[in-house]
Amino acid sequence: MDIVSATAGDATTTTPYRMRLLAGWADTGTTAGLAEHHRRYAPLPPAAFAGRGGPARLIGLVESSGLRGRGGGGFPTARKLAAVAAGRGPRTVVANGCEGDPAGAKDRVLMELAPHLVIDGILLAAHAVGAAEAVLCVHEDSSAIPVLAAALRERGATRTPIRIVEVTRRYVASEETALVSVLDRGDARPRGRFPRPTERGVRSRPTLVDNVETLAHLALIARYGDAWFRAAGTDDSPGTTLVTVGGAVNDPGVYEIELGLPIGAILQVAGGPLVPVQAVLLGGLGGTWLGPEFVRTPLSHAGCRTAGAALGIAAVIALPAAACGIAETARVLRFLADESAGQCGPCMFGLPAIADDMDELALMPDHAGRVAARLRSRLAVIPGRGACAHPDGAVRLAASALHVFADDVAGHAEGGPCRWVGQPSWMPVPAPAGRRR
Amino acid sequence: MSRTPLRLRVEPITCHAHGICRELLPELIRLDEWGYPVLDDHPVPAALLAPARVAVRSCPSLALRLDRMA
Amino acid sequence: MGQSLWFASRGTGLVTALLLTATTVLGAIHAGRVTSARWPRFTLHAVHRNLSLLTLVFLAVHVASAIIDPYAGIAWLDVVVPFVSTYHPFWLGMGAVAFDLILAVVVTSLLRRRIGLWWWRAVHLSAYALWPVAMLHGVGIGGADTRLGWVLALYLACAAAVLVAVVRRLLVRDPDRDARRRAWTS
Ligand code: HEM
Ligand code: HEM
Ligand SMILES: Cc1cc2nc3c(=O)[nH]c(=O)nc-3n(C[C@H](O)[C@H](O)[C@H](O)COP(=O)(O)O)c2cc1C
Ligand code: SF4
Numbered sequence: 263m264d265i266v267s268a269t270a271g272d273a274t275t276t277t278p279y280r281m282r283l284l285a286g287w288a289d290t291g292t293t294a295g296l297a298e299h300h301r302r303y304a305p306l307p308p309a310a311f312a313g314r315g316g317p318a319r320l321i322g323l324v325e326s327s328g329l330r331g332r333g334g335g336g337f338p339t340a341r342k343l344a345a346v347a348a349g350r351g352p353r354t355v356v357a358n359g360c361e362g363d364p365a366g367a368k369d370r371v372l373m374e375l376a377p378h379l380v381i382d383g384i385l386l387a388a389h390a391v392g393a394a395e396a397v398l399c400v401h402e403d404s405s406a407i408p409v410l411a412a413a414l415r416e417r418g419a420t421r422t423p424i425r426i427v428e429v430t431r432r433y434v435a436s437e438e439t440a441l442v443s444v445l446d447r448g449d450a451r452p453r454g455r456f457p458r459p460t461e462r463g464v465r466s467r468p469t470l471v472d473n474v475e476t477l478a479h480l481a482l483i484a485r486y487g488d489a490w491f492r493a494a495g496t497d498d499s500p501g502t503t504l505v506t507v508g509g510a511v512n513d514p515g516v517y518e519i520e521l522g523l524p525i526g527a528i529l530q531v532a533g534g535p536l537v538p539v540q541a542v543l544l545g546g547l548g549g550t551w552l553g554p555e556f557v558r559t560p561l562s563h564a565g566c567r568t569a570g571a572a573l574g575i576a577a578v579i580a581l582p583a584a585a586c587g588i589a590e591t592a593r594v595l596r597f598l599a600d601e602s603a604g605q606c607g608p609c610m611f612g613l614p615a616i617a618d619d620m621d622e623l624a625l626m627p628d629h630a631g632r633v634a635a636r637l638r639s640r641l642a643v644i645p646g647r648g649a650c651a652h653p654d655g656a657v658r659l660a661a662s663a664l665h666v667f668a669d670d671v672a673g674h675a676e677g678g679p680c681r682w683v684g685q686p687s688w689m690p691v692p693a694p695a696g697r698r699r
Numbered sequence: 700m701s702r703t704p705l706r707l708r709v710e711p712i713t714c715h716a717h718g719i720c721r722e723l724l725p726e727l728i729r730l731d732e733w734g735y736p737v738l739d740d741h742p743v744p745a746a747l748l749a750p751a752r753v754a755v756r757s758c759p760s761l762a763l764r765l766d767r768m769a
Numbered sequence: 770m771g772q773s774l775w776f777a778s779r780g781t782g783l784v785t786a787l788l789l790t791a792t793t794v795l796g797a798i799h800a801g802r803v804t805s806a807r808w809p810r811f812t813l814h815a816v817h818r819n820l821s822l823l824t825l826v827f828l829a830v831h832v833a834s835a836i837i838d839p840y841a842g843i844a845w846l847d848v849v850v851p852f853v854s855t856y857h858p859f860w861l862g863m864g865a866v867a868f869d870l871i872l873a874v875v876v877t878s879l880l881r882r883r884i885g886l887w888w889w890r891a892v893h894l895s896a897y898a899l900w901p902v903a904m905l906h907g908v909g910i911g912g913a914d915t916r917l918g919w920v921l922a923l924y925l926a927c928a929a930a931v932l933v934a935v936v937r938r939l940l941v942r943d944p945d946r947d948a949r950r951r952a953w954t955s
Contacts, residue, residue, distance in 0.1 A: 603710045606711035
């Protein structure tokens with residue numbers, strides 16, 4: 263399989279359909295301005311989806327392309343478009359460019375390198391659902407903001423007005439109902455899973471919340487069609503994806519790859535492992551640990567599911583064989599616990615509790631297996647009981663750690679020294695600023 | 700006449716761990732170690748519908764609901 | 770006849786005051802999350818609700834007997850509109866305010882699921898204003914009666930009970946509330 267990366271000097275074969283979102287950058291090495299954007303992709307064909315049946319034709323095209331959301335849920339994009347289009351009253355499109363997960367950098371890279379692709383996608387989505395306004399949500403002080411603002415100025419008046427809104431830098435602030443809440447009342451906390459924003463979103467009207475990369479793919483599907491889109495990727499996960507590779511690799515960064523590429527090959531794209539790797543964390547901080555079988559696991563929804571993982575956001579962190587997975591997991595859990603919005607009991611009490619348990623497993627002997635048993639029973643009771651999926655992610659991470667690092671758990675239980683002591687962390691989480699309790 | 704099955708649901712944000720639902724309906728509701736109700740997805744059996752309604756009415760935070768199953 | 774109505778009005782007034790105090794105390798205990806094996810919280814809740822309805826019954830008799838008795842010349846309007854009566858306009862006005870508040874508290878409680886938690890709570894918390902207003906009405910309008918030893922003792926006992934319940938409610942530590950306060954907001 264062709265691997266097309268976007269590292270400087272490493273851009274090998276640039277077949278038009280493999281290097282898609284970052285093709286302009288791979289050629290020029292800079293942000294694509296409007297002229298460059300038009301030269302490469304041509305302006306949006308205005309006539310293609312005009313007229314009464316236009317929006318429906320566009321949604322049909324997305325449907326047959328098989329595009330799935332790139333914000334972590336992997337939900338079929340056409341179904342969301344259709345749900346919002348069927349809604350009543352003024353509708354809103356919200357482009358989610360916050361990327362709250364520190365394991366990911368791909369949305370920022372996309373917005374900085376190909377802002378016009380994102381803008382095209384927003385305009386097309388607004389057209390498809392009949393939205394009169396669009397909002398582009400980005401983390402406050404993000405370096406992408408000046409680039410996006412400049413790109414919007416270049417555009418002049420767009421058919422649907424797009425405004426940039428800066429959102430608090432908190433992990434859960436970019437969950438979709440939290441974004442709706444920010445836009446409605448400035449409170450960046452999730453509001454609950456039902457009804458979904460597609461039914462009742464901004465100002466209680468149908469609202470489309472889509473990840474910026476999802477929208478950028480939409481901009482290309484509208485131009486080149488469904489068959490073109492499916493020429494890359496797998497049946498169940500078509501197209502390319504931006505993936506953030508971190509941890510123990512030679513060239514950590516953001517790459518565009520075909521979905522379905524084995525994770526071992528993805529590490530090669532990122533310059534190969536720095537040191538022997540025992541496991542990868544896949545899908546962001548609330549993701550899944552994969553043991554050595556990661557080498558062969560394809561980065562696709564079906565591939566990850568078969569491996570007992572969830573694709574989540576396309577992010578891979580390589581953990582060196584010398585590091586301690588339990589201790590690293592404990593740090594991430596502490597971060598996730600501190601990031602709870604503190605609104606739902608099982609989240610605000612459960613996450614600190616499992617972070618404590620994981621800490622204890624890493625640092626203290628557990629001869630009777632009491633701590634591990636308590637942790638397991640807590641992991642069984644927490645999922646699905648928050649207003650958002652935040653606690654579910656933390657539980658997924660902890661459960662996969664117990665599975666993948668079972669030997670470490672056993673070793674620590676016997677009071678073996680922690681290999682990790684004194685080593686810097688490989689996880690992209692800020693050092694805890696003292697326990698908040 | 701076939702009735703649509705009903706299921707108990709709790710709104711996680713509004714639930715403030717009063718625990719009254721558990722006092723009224725121990726058959727279907729248990730509390731986790733922090734005092735928040737753990738519900739299953741099963742329909743409420745007909746025999747327990749009356750106490751389930753009382754539990755819903757008695758929740759001080761109105762966090763408990765009886766929903767039609769989709 | 771006239772005398773007995775007058776006694777009925779005073780007697781039911783005192784009973785209403787007692788019941789209202791009990792209801793308020795139970796409400797505050799409930800909100801303060803006190804539980805015991807004998808008094809699980811749903812019992813507390815049920816007694817609180819039923820006592821409040823009993824309060825309404827006695828209040829109705831109290832009001833009706835006060836009006837039917839021609840002595841003071843109280844009109845039906847005086848029951849709901851404060852400070853318009855000719856008889857002790859201020860003290861009776863307090864009674865009317867209490868009457869309006871108690872109706873609001875009970876009616877919103879019975880419609881609690883319809884009107885939503887926020888509105889219910891907003892109205893329900895006015896119970897803490899309702900209680901002193903009602904008591905002031907009784908103390909003020911009671912005149913010579915209030916100076917009777919046992920009546921005075923009754924009022925003092927009521928005040929002490931409410932005070933203790935409210936202080937408890939303010940002091941009680943509730944992990945849920947504490948955790949919510951600790952969490953981030955933006
Ligand atoms: C005379 C009428 C009533 C009075 C004076 C009264 C008074 C009170 C008071 C003072 C509280 C404590 C509020 C707090 O500190 O948070 C309370 C709580 C409560 N009351 Fe009432 N109440 C009355 C009628 C009712 C009725 C008819 C219901 C029927 C459902 C009801 C249901 C409740 C509930 C569920 C609470 C608990 C709130 C919590 O625990 O957070 N009340 N009441
Ligand atoms: C919650 C509401 C109320 C409470 C708790 C209450 C309580 C009382 C009490 C304790 C007394 C004094 C009895 C005594 O010491 O002899 C009293 C007297 C009286 N109340 Fe009320 N009351 C309430 C509402 C009303 C209302 C709405 C009216 C309006 C018609 C009213 C009319 C009177 C009258 C005319 C007297 C007799 C005055 C007297 O004996 O000189 N009360 N009430
Ligand atoms: C705690 C939490 C954080 C999230 N953060 C992001 C985010 O930073 N960016 C994003 O695109 N989606 C995020 N999501 C997912 C969004 O809720 C939503 O599903 C997504 O933006 C939909 O876009 P898509 O269909 O294009 O994937 C988050 C979800 C959760 C539960
Ligand atoms: S589950 Fe956690 S993060 Fe999500 S809304 Fe509830 S408290 Fe906030």
